[in-house]
Amino acid sequence: MIPPSFGYSAPSSLPEALKLLAQHGDEAKILAGGHSLLPMMKFRFAEPGHLIDLNRVDELKGIREEGGLIVIGAMTSESDLIASKLLTQKLPLLAETALQIADPQVRNRGTIGGDIAHGDPGNDHPAIMLVLDATFVLSGPKGERSVPASKFFHGTYMTDLQASEILKEIRIQPFAAKTGYAYCKLKRKTGDWASAAAAVVLTMSGDKVSTLRIALTNLAATAIRAEAAEADLQGRPLSDANIDAAAKAAMAICDPAADLRGDVEYKTAMAGEMVKRAIRLAATRCR
Amino acid sequence: MSKQLISMSVNGKKLEQAVEPRTLLVHFLREQLNLTGTHIGCDTSHCGACTVDVDGKSLKACTILAVQCHGSEVMTVEGLAQGGALHAIQDAFYKEHGLQCGFCTPGMMIRAYRLLQENPNPSEDEIRIGMSGNLCRCTGYQNIIKAVQHAAKTLSASGLKVAA
Amino acid sequence: MNASITERQAALMGMGDSRLRKEDARFIQGKGNYVDDIKMPGMLHMAIVRSPFAHARIKGINKAKALAIPGVLAVLTADDLKPLKLHWMPTLAGDVQAVLADAKVHFQMQEVAVVIAEDRYIADDAVQAVEVEYEELPAVVDPHKALLPEAPVLREDLAGKSEGAHGKRYHPNHIFTWEAGDQAAADAALAKAEVKVEQKMFYPRVHPCPLETCGCVASFDPIRGELTTYMTSQAPHVVRTVVSMLSGIPESKVRIISPDIGGGFGNKVPIYPGYVCAIVASIVLGRPVKWVEDRIENISSTGFARDYHMSGELAATKDGKITGLKVNVIADHGAFDSCADPSKFPAGMFHICTGSYAIPSAYCRVDGVYTNKAPGGVAYRCSFRVTEAVYLIERMVDVLAQKLNLDKAEIRARNFIRKEQFPYKSALGFEYDSGDYHTALKKVLDAVDYKGLRAEQAAKRADPKSPTLMGIGLVSFTEVVGAGPSKICDILGVGMFDSCEIRVHPTGSAIARMGTISQGQGHQTTYAQIIATELGLPSEVIQVEEGDTSTAPYGLGTYGSRSTPVAGAAIAMASRKIHAKAKKIAAHLLEVSENDLDWEIDRFKVKGNDAKFKTMKDVAWAAYHQPPAGMEPGLEAVHYYDPPNFTFPFGIYLCVVDISKATGETAIRRFYALDDCGTRINPMIIEGQIHGGLTEGFAVAMGQLLSFDEQGNIQGNTLMDYFLPTMVETPRWETDHTVTPSPHHPIGAKGVAESPHVGSIPTFTSAVVDAFAHLGVTHMEMPHTSARVWKQLQASGVACE
Numbered sequence A: 001m002i003p004p005s006f007g008y009s010a011p012s013s014l015p016e017a018l019k020l021l022a023q024h025g026d027e028a029k030i031l032a033g034g035h036s037l038l039p040m041m042k043f044r045f046a047e048p049g050h051l052i053d054l055n056r057v058d059e060l061k062g063i064r065e066e067g068g069l070i071v072i073g074a075m076t077s078e079s080d081l082i083a084s085k086l087l088t089q090k091l092p093l094l095a096e097t098a099l100q101i102a103d104p105q106v107r108n109r110g111t112i113g114g115d116i117a118h119g120d121p122g123n124d125h126p127a128i129m130l131v132l133d134a135t136f137v138l139s140g141p142k143g144e145r146s147v148p149a150s151k152f153f154h155g156t157y158m159t160d161l162q163a164s165e166i167l168k169e170i171r172i173q174p175f176a177a178k179t180g181y182a183y184c185k186l187k188r189k190t191g192d193w194a195s196a197a198a199a200v201v202l203t204m205s206g207d208k209v210s211t212l213r214i215a216l217t218n219l220a221a222t223a224i225r226a227e228a229a230e231a232d233l234q235g236r237p238l239s240d241a242n243i244d245a246a247a248k249a250a251m252a253i254c255d256p257a258a259d260l261r262g263d264v265e266y267k268t269a270m271a272g273e274m275v276k277r278a279i280r281l282a283a284t285r286c287r
Numbered sequence B: 001m002s003k004q005l006i007s008m009s010v011n012g013k014k015l016e017q018a019v020e021p022r023t024l025l026v027h028f029l030r031e032q033l034n035l036t037g038t039h040i041g042c043d044t045s046h047c048g049a050c051t052v053d054v055d056g057k058s059l060k061a062c063t064i065l066a067v068q069c070h071g072s073e074v075m076t077v078e079g080l081a082q083g084g085a086l087h088a089i090q091d092a093f094y095k096e097h098g099l100q101c102g103f104c105t106p107g108m109m110i111r112a113y114r115l116l117q118e119n120p121n122p123s124e125d126e127i128r129i130g131m132s133g134n135l136c137r138c139t140g141y142q143n144i145i146k147a148v149q150h151a152a153k154t155l156s157a158s159g160l161k162v163a164a
Numbered sequence C: 001m002n003a004s005i006t007e008r009q010a011a012l013m014g015m016g017d018s019r020l021r022k023e024d025a026r027f028i029q030g031k032g033n034y035v036d037d038i039k040m041p042g043m044l045h046m047a048i049v050r051s052p053f054a055h056a057r058i059k060g061i062n063k064a065k066a067l068a069i070p071g072v073l074a075v076l077t078a079d080d081l082k083p084l085k086l087h088w089m090p091t092l093a094g095d096v097q098a099v100l101a102d103a104k105v106h107f108q109m110q111e112v113a114v115v116i117a118e119d120r121y122i123a124d125d126a127v128q129a130v131e132v133e134y135e136e137l138p139a140v141v142d143p144h145k146a147l148l149p150e151a152p153v154l155r156e157d158l159a160g161k162s163e164g165a166h167g168k169r170y171h172p173n174h175i176f177t178w179e180a181g182d183q184a185a186a187d188a189a190l191a192k193a194e195v196k197v198e199q200k201m202f203y204p205r206v207h208p209c210p211l212e213t214c215g216c217v218a219s220f221d222p223i224r225g226e227l228t229t230y231m232t233s234q235a236p237h238v239v240r241t242v243v244s245m246l247s248g249i250p251e252s253k254v255r256i257i258s259p260d261i262g263g264g265f266g267n268k269v270p271i272y273p274g275y276v277c278a279i280v281a282s283i284v285l286g287r288p289v290k291w292v293e294d295r296i297e298n299i300s301s302t303g304f305a306r307d308y309h310m311s312g313e314l315a316a317t318k319d320g321k322i323t324g325l326k327v328n329v330i331a332d333h334g335a336f337d338s339c340a341d342p343s344k345f346p347a348g349m350f351h352i353c354t355g356s357y358a359i360p361s362a363y364c365r366v367d368g369v370y371t372n373k374a375p376g377g378v379a380y381r382c383s384f385r386v387t388e389a390v391y392l393i394e395r396m397v398d399v400l401a402q403k404l405n406l407d408k409a410e411i412r413a414r415n416f417i418r419k420e421q422f423p424y425k426s427a428l429g430f431e432y433d434s435g436d437y438h439t440a441l442k443k444v445l446d447a448v449d450y451k452g453l454r455a456e457q458a459a460k461r462a463d464p465k466s467p468t469l470m471g472i473g474l475v476s477f478t479e480v481v482g483a484g485p486s487k488i489c490d491i492l493g494v495g496m497f498d499s500c501e502i503r504v505h506p507t508g509s510a511i512a513r514m515g516t517i518s519q520g521q522g523h524q525t526t527y528a529q530i531i532a533t534e535l536g537l538p539s540e541v542i543q544v545e546e547g548d549t550s551t552a553p554y555g556l557g558t559y560g561s562r563s564t565p566v567a568g569a570a571i572a573m574a575s576r577k578i579h580a581k582a583k584k585i586a587a588h589l590l591e592v593s594e595n596d597l598d599w600e601i602d603r604f605k606v607k608g609n610d611a612k613f614k615t616m617k618d619v620a621w622a623a624y625h626q627p628p629a630g631m632e633p634g635l636e637a638v639h640y641y642d643p644p645n646f647t648f649p650f651g652i653y654l655c656v657v658d659i660s661k662a663t664g665e666t667a668i669r670r671f672y673a674l675d676d677c678g679t680r681i682n683p684m685i686i687e688g689q690i691h692g693g694l695t696e697g698f699a700v701a702m703g704q705l706l707s708f709d710e711q712g713n714i715q716g717n718t719l720m721d722y723f724l725p726t727m728v729e730t731p732r733w734e735t736d737h738t739v740t741p742s743p744h745h746p747i748g749a750k751g752v753a754e755s756p757h758v759g760s761i762p763t764f765t766s767a768v769v770d771a772f773a774h775l776g777v778t779h780m781e782m783p784h785t786s787a788r789v790w791k792q793l794q795a796s797g798v799a800c801e
């Protein structure tokens, strides 16, 4: 399996990358970790004429705190997310998720930006971005714009990113104290995409739910927020019956594609199970 | 597409070569440098037979372009033994019968080499997770795990610091 | 003196020694020599244009765009092969197979054209540039539907042929009917039975998927008229015979070399169109041509395994004595019958399906059927169709136990062939060589505390709040391996013997060459150990070579666990010829008669005089310098071993599984495997083979599946979907053994590499079904993926809501 021929540039700054992108127009494709793009090229599903490799653009890498927000460069690898002390303290959900993506070698290469920009409903970061209410900073020929995660994912392989734009960074509010979180992912084997997965961020006041966000992976054309399920639990205690009701509400919005991981019925049922697991696990962490 | 000149260090040797941008690192190593120890098992970044070490990280060489490694330090199975002496990991795979057909072995060992630097004393579970990007069809893994444990012991006993 | 005997014994590193592997040195240093590692001056690269449709007519092929790409030398289609009469080739099963699709494609990913280019990148570009116009035809993927009167005729080339290689064909899509046993007797047993059970089961299509795909480098030397081909082949000598027959090049000018092979598991037995095309291309272009398939091509088009739709019936008494067995199978062979079975056995050794049990009457019938799927039917880490047979009988016995409310272990013990019944003639015609099933079963049950496990299970079943179901699987399998006696077993008319040639050099080292070829089994190590013990020469100085048809004696290759039973015997017999000559030389040197000599480990010594002896090493020197008058100098022998019978390794496997009621996920808590492979040559290697076989069995039972949609599109043909477990999923294996040597094998060895695959698969199913047994479930189809198990949880009303 060999990719078709293409030209290659490795800019060392974002402006240079944007310039190359403008220059090569529709022919061009951004190369990040390459672990979605290169396989697609080897299958010849994608045949870009020119690759613009962002791996030498240092300003797109790394995790920092800025103005009370956590800012993650698009070119930060999954391994870097896992290793980050800052994230362990302020947004441990990200490392928990990254550890469930692929395998060590792939995680050394794959980037959070690529995982998001690819628009694959099977990718894990989009649901995480939804529960974290992340903001994406997109750089384009006309400057920067910010798009909330909730407005970014339009459909399978379709996002708000324009061909002339580069996802620069991701901005996320760090967890408040006593925020519970979980990402529960059911998969066939290590390294697989989710058969069903649920991300949860939760805070409690007393024994009642104070804030709750739930999002699902690989259960519709994009990652989806389970808002009705969230509403079901709002202000209520996490009793078994209440959690079951929320799981049912989450299942109701699922529209998964049947594949070798399972049929629609199974995936939908597993969405419910993952929601339950994630809520319960998150609750244990609200301390 | 016109070729681009790249330079890198492979197993400690500096070299400069012209490559097509689409040349995959694994083909560059195997075809251009004749380092055929790195294998291809799946073409889709699932099997790990093509695992090499680039700038201190384990990567799958079937899913990275040779041009992307311009300026990098690459290590393959051929670089494990030093000065005619087997690396502790090679010795351990031999002693623990950690290989059968040998096709996964270079990728396994080069991953184990890095794993033991990331975590010099891994538990069995940490080995299983740390090596989950490498498939073997022959051994059932049990002896590979033993081999990694064996190598960990040898390395820590000898106090030898494997080159980082 | 005794100490020194032990030391001498140890120094040989002979049979029974866990000798470290000789082959490892090159593999651990990245110096293995696999087909894709081979480079020749001027070598070209071939890639294959494949059909996107499962069934279609080819209306036209336009090569122009491909040929216009710089670096492309040729594009070959069936029309180009026709003048050479190579567009079709004979299969090992007596059918023909299209080398390149001739006017019609019969399965998705079938070979339609090949391109040959200066490098593999250009070749891949050219594949994309070849334009093929197809007219799609309705595809038949279900073998039952293929046999309906209105089914489309798949093999138009066979139109009007009512007779195939194995007798009558009753439908254009029917290949053969094969029967064994006595139908009337089995029917009578069923009619009279106090208890009857019936079970249908499907053994799905799977693929052996060795980590190295298939490929070759063909090099024709037009000046010498010689063809050399490096090939991923488990049977190089057979390939040479076929290539010679096809090409007309004398066998003496065809050289097939199987270099290091990255796993085979049956996948590398057949002869593939890619090999043939690369050879043709090399002859046509006069340059070496390399072809190496990618993983998707490998899974989609090369030898699959299984695909047996089976139904079994057991007759039994009320107390669980089995009185009769009847089996019917619809075997999906895909588009061409290219199974690699001994010629007279189109369903292989499926008639081992009476298993470890003394079943007085039995009958089985297998019908082979064409469908629009890739051809194959290889022995995936098993002897020909033994895996299917063992699965069937072990499932049936479980079903019967459930019906009678008898424990699985108990029903097996009641039906085992008893130790004193061996050699045992089975109702389907095998003569089992040896076995001691009761002892092995007891050993396993004690080791795992079977009673304790059953008690724990009962408690879980009684507790509706338990988040898991617990299942215990038990299997007592008998394999038939070592094909085989040439009076009944041949491939293309060549008897299934195997061979060994040993030369002992003057200084006491030796080289041995065999007709087999290792794909990871460690032949270089274990074969030397047999010779070491037989000849008293240290295994360290014994060089073992195989795989090169120009140097090795003819042999049928390595598959069906035949290396130890057949080649292993040839090694022992060749050694014994040398030993006999050596004894004469020793007698001459010691000036005594042969009868006055005793053999002790590494030396002949004069009876009653320990100080007077000649070691084998001394004898070797003498054989070249002072042989007895009238004796030919030298110390070498060749032996072609034609086994008098198969060997019958067996084992008892037990598995404990926990199933999540919420997700259907399975966790193998325990897997205990006791194997009896007769004499153990190298325990370390045996243990390794068992781990590997169990892991492959786990993969098959729990996840592997090649499925097809209605249009015949193959599903899941990459390693994303096709289940090869990682270290994380793979269970921890516990192994054990008993030793019941084969009485007819020179060293008593039976072969082991495949038992764990054959035996473990029904064990997993047995365990998964057992978790549901109290709910009335008697069978569940493989693979036991979470999604499927969850469906059963739902159906049985125990899924967590």
Ligand SMILES: Cc1cc2nc3c(=O)[nH]c(=O)nc-3n(C[C@H](O)[C@H](O)[C@H](O)COP(=O)(O)OP(=O)(O)OC[C@H]3O[C@@H](n4cnc5c(N)ncnc54)[C@H](O)[C@@H]3O)c2cc1C
Residues within 6 Å of the ligand: A029, A030, A031, A032, A033, A034, A035, A036, A037, A038, A039, A054, A074, A075, A100, A101, A102, A103, A106, A109, A110, A111, A112, A113, A114, A115, A116, A117, A118, A120, A122, A123, A124, A125, A161, A165, A166, A167, A168, A191, A192, A193, A194, B044, B045, B046
């Ligand atoms: C074996 C295997 C298993 C995997 N399992 C999982 C899994 O379980 N979960 C999961 O989430 N993912 C999984 N992946 C996908 C992996 O995480 C990819 O790395 C990820 O989807 C894409 O990130 P990348 O950095 O590799 O991007 P690339 O492949 O380089 O790019 C992907 C796409 O995004 C575009 N793009 C990338 N970065 C930018 C940017 N900054 N701005 C604009 N466009 C950009 C590219 O042009 C391309 O179209 C797996 C991959 C493999 C090979």
Ligand code: FES
Residues within 6 Å of the ligand: B039, B040, B041, B042, B043, B044, B045, B046, B047, B048, B049, B050, B051, B060, B061, B062, B063
């Ligand atoms: S060939 Fe690279 S991961 Fe399999």
Ligand code: FES
Residues within 6 Å of the ligand: B098, B099, B100, B101, B102, B103, B104, B105, B135, B136, B137, B138, B139, C211, C262, C263, C520
């Ligand atoms: S030793 Fe054969 S694949 Fe691992």
